[in-house]
Amino acid sequence: MNYKLIIQYDGTRYDGWQRQGNTENTIQGRIEEVLSRMVQAPVEVQGAGRTDAGVHALGQVASVFLDTDASEDEICRYLNQYLPEDIGVAEVRQAADRFHARLNASGKVYRYRIGTGAYKNVFERKYYYPLGKELDVAGMRAAAAILAGEHDFKSFCSNKRMKKSTVRRLQRIDIREKAGEIEITYEGDGFLYNMVRILTGTLIEVGQGKRSPDSMKEILVGRNRKLAGYTAPARGLVLAEVKY
Template structure:
């Protein structure tokens, strides 16, 4: 039977979502280990988003085919009993047999948080980029407008060997500012490797006055990673929601 898992995690001490050969310290690996123990047979889970090392999630979704007599509530309780305290299964439910958490996703929402103001927030420091600079928010919003829509985002991808299409649709980039924080929320149909972090680094450079907002069109058309901004630190990024 196919099961859907809704998951949240603090990614600070993990090597990302995706299971890796050289480490067992990944989100996928931790969850698979517990499910395999529960089912007494190897279980593989598919995540909707392959978040990088240090990236967090409030609304990650995964699915797994399992043979178990446990109810959805019992599976959820079992997982949360044995998983580390920085990984939580919010809900387990039966899914359609052909449901795939990544391939069936319609939209994903990511948020990048930037610390503003003079003082650091000691309680939020693991979830913010500690920039503490005055940025031109209006210029950043203007630049974001050029980035919205359907484009080839190859300039905003760190994977030089990617052979698949780099065309994606960014439905919305929303930038909100408070006295202590700048939040940039990205809603799109999909995201390339490091895409949100490179977009954020580029927008920060616009906010610093290093780049002009109107250069975003030429940057997109160049399809060259070297022309985009720096890759913002992982700690400020959270996967908020996956929509189906």
């Protein structure tokens, strides 16, 4: 039977979502380990997005085939009982046999939090980027308006060996101001390696007056990673939702 899982995790101490040969410390690896123990057979979990080391998730989605008589709720309880405290499964539901968490996804929503005030938020330190400087939000919004839509985002990708298309569509980039904080929401049909963090670093540089909003046009046309801004730290980023 094929199952759809909705997963939350604090990515601080993990080497990202995807299982890797050089480390056992991944979200996918931990979930597969618990499920394999439950069904007494090897299990392969398919995630909707390969979040980087240190990136968090509120609504990661995964699909997995399991040979078990356990109910959805029993599978969910088993996972939450044996997974580490910083990984949780919010929901387990049966899915169509052809459902694939990554291949069937139509879009994703990411959020990035930037601390702009002098106040040091000790209890939120792992979930936002403590920049500690005020930013020109109007300028950032003007730059975001240029970046929204369908473009070649090669300049915003860290993978130099990327051979597939780097064209993506950003449905929206929303920038909200709160007390001592700016939250940027990105919704798109897909994201390249480090794309959200590079977009964020570039928008921060606009907010600091280091770049003009209009320079986004040159960055997009140039298709060169060196033209864009720095890669913002992983800890401020969360995968909020996967759309189908």
